[in-house]
Amino acid sequence: MLRSQFEEDLLNLHNQFYEMGMLVSKAIHKSVRAYVQHDKELAKEVIAQDEQINNIEILLEKKSFEMIALQQPVTTDLRRIITVMKASSDLERMGDHAVSIAKSTILVKGQNRILEIEKEISEMSDSVKKMVDNVLVAYVKMDEKDARMIAAMDERVNQHFREIYDHAISAMKANPETVVCGTDYLNVAQYLERIGDYVTNICEWIVYLATGKITELNSNRAQ
């Protein structure tokens, strides 16, 4: 059976979205590794590769627009294209947060380190990476159930954040020399936490795709 032009274009769009997502996932992983290992070269790599992510977003934007204008899709087809447009903005911002973590690595001031907190940040980034990787698959499969499950994983990420917060505050209170690195840890943890929020957004788009309903999955996520 021949695919219609529209289906062909949509398949390409989804493949590029997935590719963009994988680049973002790698960027997040690399940026946290660079941060924890104080690897400025790796951090620079993350910053340099962000352009590629931004370029795919612009490409997706153009392609989506053209498809709507030229092929005038309705109902489900239109919804699928609009969702690519929306969700690719979320991916792009996740990439920006990876860049922010990479920049923290390069700008790192002072020599103080708290290895226990760095370990927690690594673990938090593993949880976040799992969410990111899973959401890309759920997106392609348009799987509402998976989307809801992935959004629920954000609770674990938020829990990591609270633990890191408590440890960093205790450390800073106990030793003023750790104030700069402590707030830096909180920053990085907050970027990761926000990446989890963006994944939750994408989960909401998947639910929208599958059901046509706009739903808020974790109403307390903006805390």
Added chain:
Amino acid sequence: MLRSQFEEDLLNLHNQFYEMGMLVSKAIHKSVRAYVQHDKELAKEVIAQDEQINNIEILLEKKSFEMIALQQPVTTDLRRIITVMKASSDLERMGDHAVSIAKSTILVKGQNRILEIEKEISEMSDSVKKMVDNVLVAYVKMDEKDARMIAAMDERVNQHFREIYDHAISAMKANPETVVCGTDYLNVAQYLERIGDYVTNICEWIVYLATGKITELNSNRAQ
């Protein structure tokens, strides 16, 4: 001259977008006032009113979708609708950040305060509010020049952030009792800084509306 159905719908869409923006602007202003004045009642008001903002976003989303599906606009008309969809997500997240600031007010722990930093936060929020109010007008006028000028104002907001950062770090180093309130100040300042980033996003949508080109206005904004 009679307006076409499309023009009528577009005008309604723009009016609702503007209304949503004004609610967001008020929410930001109120949340910072509540924070600085430790006014938990006002903070609760901000949290309660966020539902209204979210409802307008859902309405705009539905309306835009219907307009595309039923009236199949092309080129500039299509671009205007897509921009409403994109920019209303930005507004919604700005509203979420106001809620986060309001929640900080309610959850405030400890009795320590640093009045000088609270004054700086107030000033920072004035700069942010100016950006928000101006961008709504620029949006309705589709004014590219204004959009670029407003995006440039984000530099002042970032400068406020750096000043607050330096003061908070110094205070926390000098007195461990200020560690909790210091990190809290940094949090609120960061929410404001991100609201500035969202305004910059909307400025980019305005440039896109006016020129058809996707442009990054402050490439260093994710720092």
